[in-house]
Amino acid sequence: MSDDTARPYDPGEPRARGGHGVVLGASIAGLFAARVLSDTFDRVTLVDRDQLPVTDENRRGVPQGRHAHAILPAGTRGLQEMFPGLLEEFEAAGTPVVREPTEMHFAPGGHLLCQEGRYADPTPTYQPTRPQLEGQVRARVAKLPGVEVIDRCEAAGLLSTPDGSRVTGVRVVGRDGGAERELTADLVVDATGRGGRTTRWLADLGYEPPREDRVAVDIKYVSRSLRLAPGALGRRKVVIVGAEPGRPTGATLLQHDQDHWMLTLIGYSGHHPPTDPADFLEFAKPIVPPDVFEALCAAEPLDDPVAHRYPASVRRRYERLEKFPDGLLVFGDAICSFNPVYGQGMSVAALQAAVLRECLARGRERLPYRFFRAAGRRIEVAWQMAVGSDLALPQVEGDRPLPVRLINAYFTRLLTAAERDPVLTQEFVKVSSLLSSPLILLNPVTVGRVALGNLSGRPARPGR
Numbered sequence: 001m002s003d004d005t006a007r008p009y010d011p012g013e014p015r016a017r018g019g020h021g022v023v024l025g026a027s028i029a030g031l032f033a034a035r036v037l038s039d040t041f042d043r044v045t046l047v048d049r050d051q052l053p054v055t056d057e058n059r060r061g062v063p064q065g066r067h068a069h070a071i072l073p074a075g076t077r078g079l080q081e082m083f084p085g086l087l088e089e090f091e092a093a094g095t096p097v098v099r100e101p102t103e104m105h106f107a108p109g110g111h112l113l114c115q116e117g118r119y120a121d122p123t124p125t126y127q128p129t130r131p132q133l134e135g136q137v138r139a140r141v142a143k144l145p146g147v148e149v150i151d152r153c154e155a156a157g158l159l160s161t162p163d164g165s166r167v168t169g170v171r172v173v174g175r176d177g178g179a180e181r182e183l184t185a186d187l188v189v190d191a192t193g194r195g196g197r198t199t200r201w202l203a204d205l206g207y208e209p210p211r212e213d214r215v216a217v218d219i220k221y222v223s224r225s226l227r228l229a230p231g232a233l234g235r236r237k238v239v240i241v242g243a244e245p246g247r248p249t250g251a252t253l254l255q256h257d258q259d260h261w262m263l264t265l266i267g268y269s270g271h272h273p274p275t276d277p278a279d280f281l282e283f284a285k286p287i288v289p290p291d292v293f294e295a296l297c298a299a300e301p302l303d304d305p306v307a308h309r310y311p312a313s314v315r316r317r318y319e320r321l322e323k324f325p326d327g328l329l330v331f332g333d334a335i336c337s338f339n340p341v342y343g344q345g346m347s348v349a350a351l352q353a354a355v356l357r358e359c360l361a362r363g364r365e366r367l368p369y370r371f372f373r374a375a376g377r378r379i380e381v382a383w384q385m386a387v388g389s390d391l392a393l394p395q396v397e398g399d400r401p402l403p404v405r406l407i408n409a410y411f412t413r414l415l416t417a418a419e420r421d422p423v424l425t426q427e428f429v430k431v432s433s434l435l436s437s438p439l440i441l442l443n444p445v446t447v448g449r450v451a452l453g454n455l456s457g458r459p460a461r462p463g464r
């Protein structure tokens, strides 16, 4: 991967135009896919089984919307390109924006990263709630010419040519009890989330399903919205404390409005956060810095703690299939669902959107083959970073071959040095934001800084 992981997509004039694209699932990935299809298809139909809210509300099909969601800078760039002006509107409406290291307390793996200096990359982090982000993106997609959004409508199966070599549409059932009907399409995009309907549908058409890579993380999220006193956390707008080998728990505290914050506590297997309000707060005590805990104790709860279990990261290797029907793509979490603690899902969906746009610009010939291969390369980097970090925790089961152990040992040293080194901090943040290849962390200058930072003899600063 080059150092321009999230470069703007400008593939030039597409080779094929017209036709009907159907996107299944109108969550973030489906919306991004519909946005891209609308550039080259005359008509795009977006289908979701939920009733889609008019305002920025949580909904049943996206239970994760009740929990802390951050979009990484790579995703921010994707939003800027696909929906110009959207992020500026959020900021004008009061959404907090992180631009300076002092505004972020980021402690991955037990190391509080340096808060000095300025970010070299100017891409800021915007902090709308997940329903706000999805709601505003949906409103924009719905206004695109040729786009129709059909909600309360469930995709039930695929239509295909008699020999199954091409998908020609989808069977859908209205959730109001109507009869099944057929939507014919030149391209169907499955963005129905980690449940991944396509694996079953492929079997119906006589194809092998993709191999699945799984990492059982057994994570539980418990989250609650809070009103914090203005200025309670000084300049900080986000506090992220990751798990570490001796403490497989973590916390994210995100500011969404002047006084509205979301606190999410997480724990790996056997260390799950409780939902009882008093115990929930107590769980945060050994994780967050003392002044943050004080602010949490003084905060006014705005709702009850709500839980979400996440058993395993799942990656479906569509790029390795020898046979796959034309006229069908899989997109977003349906290809790869990442351990959410690394906040990658929406940003990887944005990277897939860029890949799809580039693929469509070169025509529709062998589209699935080209898309899965190119998307697989983008996914690979994010997947390896997430899995590598998970395997640094003894609580996560899985093989740890020598390269994983060596890279994790190096990362521990890199994070130790980054506690006092703003340059290393910035390089790490660029990589974990999916803006740069992890290879930049292995260049000789960086390795030298890491070595020096670990020689200094100064004790590491605690992640808290």
Ligand SMILES: Cc1cc2nc3c(=O)[nH]c(=O)nc-3n(C[C@H](O)[C@H](O)[C@H](O)COP(=O)(O)OP(=O)(O)OC[C@H]3O[C@@H](n4cnc5c(N)ncnc54)[C@H](O)[C@@H]3O)c2cc1C
Pocket (backbone or CB within 6 Å): 024, 025, 026, 027, 028, 029, 030, 047, 048, 049, 050, 060, 061, 062, 064, 067, 068, 069, 070, 071, 072, 153, 154, 155, 156, 191, 192, 193, 194, 197, 221, 308, 310, 331, 332, 333, 334, 340, 341, 342, 343, 344, 345, 346, 347, 349
């Ligand atoms: C607890 C948690 C926290 C997360 N935090 C972050 C974060 O901080 N940052 C980040 O970038 N990502 C995060 N993610 C991941 C992020 O939510 C997803 O990557 C993102 O929503 C894109 O997923 P998706 O659109 O592919 O699928 P989903 O969001 O799962 O949406 C699937 C959609 O398909 C619809 N659907 C399902 N079946 C059918 C059907 N048969 N017919 C019609 N419609 C159907 C559903 O109603 C839904 O709208 C988190 C995930 C979890 C679980």
